[in-house]
Amino acid sequence: MQDLGISVLFQGRNFERLLEGLWITIGISLISVAISIILGIILGMIMSVKNPVIKVITRVYLEFVRIMPQLVLLFLVYFGATKAFGIQLSGKVAAIIVFSMWGTAEMGDLVRGALSSIPKHQYESGEAIGLTGLQIYFYIIIPQTIRRLVPLAINLVTRMIKTTSLIALIGVVEVVKVGQQIIEASRLTVPSAALWIYGVIFFLYFIVCYPISLLSAKLEKAWKN
Known part of the structure; x- marks a missing residue:
């Protein structure tokens, strides 16, 4: 019977190494998302300020990060900045910096959109019952903003996990990267290893991302009612 290549998954620690690589992917993604949420909320609030100078600066940052491919940003930070300024950065740190920059821009725009979607009469109603500006934000605006943001923030996690494949x-x-190493090591003995290795990587991404997507959709549906 012809060896279809699936045996390469069970040679040595190959499958365990794939799981370890997946954990690194998830770890970088979660750290980047956590930073993005914190900085994105701050950026979104700044973007909501009615100041033309601030609006221009934040818009330039947002468009720069959105237009520039993440791969180019990775190369710019990891290869460019390290050489130009003599900074010692590991690949993981460079990845977290780049994905945090991207996530902050995305999250900031989501926060800005959520804040601007709150009807004006909500502010007026708070003022009418004697609430201060801070109390209006704390008791009225922020809870409604969170309801709009949580499903979108969860969706950002799946996008971040998928995009981290670039850091290889x-x-x-x-x-x-682990998959590439296994394929290269098995190139002569198991020529069809790529099919099985990349197939397993596909299912690992699916197993991680699909439940997160379901949670996002469920929350969005529940909170619309």
Whole structure:
């Protein structure tokens, strides 16, 4: 019977190494998302300020990060900044910086949109019952904003996890890089290893991301009612 290549998954620690690589991917994603949420909330509130100078600065940052491909940003930070300024950065740290920059821009725009979607009469109603500006934000605006933001923030997690596959190109040994190493090591003995290794990587991403997508959709549906 012809060896289809699936045996390569069970040679040595290959499958365990893939799981370890997946954990690195998830770890980088979660750290980047946590930073993005904190900085994104601050950026979103700044973007809501009615100041033309602030609006221009934040808009330039937002458009720069959105237009520039994440891969170019990775190369710019990991290869460019380290050489130009003599900074010693590991691939993981560079990845967290880049994905935090991207996530902050995305989250900031989500926060801005959520804040601007709150009807004006909500503010007026708070003022009518004698609430201060801070109390209006704390008791009325923030709870409604959170309801709008949570499903979108959860969705950002799945996007972040999928996008981290790019960090294999700067040498970070995450799940895709581990897969490439296994395929290269088995190139002569198991020519069809790529099909099985990348197939397993596909299912690992699916197993991680699909429940998160379901949670996001469920929350969005529940909170619309």
